[in-house]
Amino acid sequence: MRYRYGRWGGGADPLAPPTDLRAAVDDLGREIMEGASPASALRELLRRGVDGTRGLDDLTSRLWQRRAAIQRRHRLDGTLQEIRKLLDDALAAERRALFPDPADDARFREAQLDALPPGTAAAVRELAEYDWQSPQARESYEKIQDLLGRELLDQRFQGMKQALQGVERQDVKRIQRMLRDLNALLDAHGKGSPDTPRLFDEFMRKHGEFFPENPRNVDELIDALAARSAAAQRMMNSMTAEQRAELASLSEQAFGSSGIGSELSRLDSMLQSLRPGEDWTSSARFRGKDPLGLGEGAQAMADLAELDALAEQLSQSYPGARLEDIDLEALERQLGQEASVDARRLADLERQLRQQNILERAPDGSMRLTPKALRRLGETALRGVIDKIRRRGERDSRRAGAAGELTGSTRPWQFGDTEPWDVPRSLRNAVLRSGEMKLNVVDVEVSETEQRSRAAIALCVDTSWSMVQDGRWVPMKRTALALHHLVRTRFRTDALQLITFGRYAETVDIGQLTALEGVWEQGTNLHHALLLAGRHLRRHPDAQPVVLVVTDGEPTAHLEADGEAEFTYPPLPRTLARTLAEVDSMARLGATITVFMLGDDPRLAAFVDLVARRSGGRVVAPGEDGLGAAVVSDYLRSRRRS
Incomplete structure (x- = not known):
């Protein structure tokens, strides 16, 4: 077999490692468990980036730095300065030629030069009919006209200045014909002429060399020309009134009397009417020392507009935003190839998270994690729990049964x-x-x-505000994820019920618990949670009953007969009595209650000790880091005991 190797032509790096979705899902899960919505968690992931790939925030920061550097480094009077220098060179050469001449005509010419107006444009116009005695002076003056023509064309046709180096008079006529034909084409298009496609094809056959963009139709041609013309207009807006007046006067003399200046003015007028949506009115402040010519200044304004457009694309703040919207070619032009590779990787990550069934739309239109993603989060949470159990020397849950x-x-x-x-x-x-x-x-x-003996497990987790405030929110969710994943993968016949309790209690699935946001709510209604736990245990009379409670506060609310929750702090004796009555009900069902106490509240400690004695259960004070290992170990211990 033969193989041929060639230079890499860009695009995705064929040797780059595949996007690590596992790490991305873990990051998403961490954000969601801390209270972010899946959509905002995805935005945060893309803004921050992943290992080896810079995020949108970093790319945006680099865009703003480049934008500031352009304005801080440059100024817009480069063409005026260059024309002034050519004019001064011409006048100096002419004076040197006149000085040794004793004739009165020489003195008269020196007087003409002395009487020139101070303004550059006025002096250039005054010298249009002057009969130069110095060939060097004549050459410098003619360079002014050629320079103006090249700059004016380069301002509106990118790269034209380089193409017109050493321009000859026949080239001037060719450019004049191109501009005249272009204006005729745009005029026909603006009037809705049915001959526009034919005129466009004919125009491109005659003048296609001037348009390296190779537009496919008249609209693409107008788009390219209008963007450049608008950049030129924004450049003019950014100059001082005196500079604008000088350039307006000088532009009339471009290429001598060829009329190119008037054709360009007509072209600008038609482009402005054909593309009014372009930015023709804004300006920018340039405060640097590096002078830019007209073409370079227009390119600088185009770069600023492109940077602004890229910043908007990277912000992803508009409806329906996707990272596929980012113009990778423009990003590479402005920030280099590495930036476009980073953006492409982020877009691939976003696309794969959607395509690989990691995120999905809920019926209400919001984003949520799929069961596949929740399994991944549960696997990660369980792995962390197992590591802690191993370090404590306890039995590996994977060998249970x-x-x-x-x-x-x-x-x-x-x-x-x-x-x-x-x-x-x-x-x-x-x-x-x-x-x-x-x-x-x-x-x-x-x-x-x-083991084939079944267990019915009720995991009751406290969701009062203190759990959020004291940093126990995420450990609680990780614990539920780990236990849920263990039951679903290793003990499939067990029945797990997740119950949250704040002012009220409710049963939730693992997706709801993972995405649950902490809210300011007073009340720790363990009474209601145990009522729901008892209902779950009674639905599985043939299973070993297991009740696990995670809380950081004593009961401060209970459920009245009418279904309303009553909250009081410190807790009423009635609240404690009703909660303990449900503890006794659990004991009659054969369930022992294990309470995982977070924090060191003495009132909570006294209450949970009473719960343990009345239910034959126990109290564990694991701390936030050890909560998952403690809950999983207790669940496994309960199964072994059965």
Whole structure:
């Protein structure tokens, strides 16, 4: 086989690693669990960026820095300065030629030069009919006309200045014909002539060399010309009144008496009427020392407009914004190839998060995490819990139920595993790895087992404002995610119910709990939570009842007979009595209550000790970092006890 290698022509880096969606999902989950909506969490992820890829904020900051640098470095009177220098050179050369001449005509000519008006444009116009005695002076003066013509054309046709270096008189006529034909084409288009397509094709055949953009139709031609012309107008708006007057007067003399200046004025007028939506009125302040010519100044104004457009695209603040909207070619022009690669990676990340079923639209139109994303978050949360359990020397939850029945799933063998081997899969792995029946320890898979005794678990989590205020909100959510993932993947026959309780209690699914926002709400209604827990346990009479409560405050609310919650702080004796009555009801169902106490409130400690004694349960004070490990360990301990 033969291979051919060539230079990389741009686009996505073929050797770049694929986008790490797992890390992105973890970042999204962290933001959402802290109270952000999925849509705002995605925006924050894209603004901040991911490992190895700069975010939108960084790119936007670089755009503003470049914009400020353009205005801070440059000034717009470069053409006027260059014309003044050519005029001074011409006058100096002419005076040197006249000085040794004793004739009266020489003195008369010196008087003419002395009487020239001080303004550059007026002096150039006054010298239009002057009979130069110095060839050098005549050459310098003629350069003024050629320079003006090239600058005026470059101001409206990008790159024209370089194309017209060393221009000859026949080239001037060719440009004049092009401008005349262009104005005729735009005039016909503006009047809605049906011959416009034919006129456009004919125009491009005759003058296509002047338009490297290669427009496909008259509208694309007008768009390109109008953008450049508007930039030229914004440049004029940014100059002083004196500078504008000088240029207006000088432009009439472009290329001598060829009439190019008048054709350009007519072109600007038609473009302004054809594209009124372009920015023809704004201006910018330039305060640097580096002078720009007309063409360079127009390009600077075009760059500023392009930078503003890119900043708007990167802001993603308009309806229906997508990162695919970003003009990568413009971004590369302004910030370099690395910036366009970063933007492309962010767009790929956003697209894959949608395509890979990570985010979805809820019925109300809002964004939410999909079950696939929630599984990923649960897996990450459970992994963190398992790591803590291992460090404490407790049993690995993945081996729970090792002496039970086969679940039908397998996993790679690890040192210390006692589960039976899955022989067919182990041999298959060996053949795929080595091409022969040569078994290695890396090929071995064991059959997973679990205990078939069922458990009905009610996880009651406190969602009062103190949980948010004291930094316990995210650990609580991670704990619920870890337990939910463990039950769904390892103990599929168990029935888990998630219950939140603040002023009121309610049952929620894992998606609702993950996206739950902390709100200012007074009340810790454990009474209502235990009522819902009891309902869940009664629906599963054949299962081992397990009640887990995560809270950082004593009960301060209870449910009245009419369904209204009564809140009082300090808690009323009636609130404590009704809560303990539900604790006794749990005990009659055979459920022990484990309370995970967060914080060191002595009143809470006294209450949960009473709960533990009355239910035969226990109290755990794990701290925020150890909450997940404590809850999962207690759940596994309850299952083993059953």
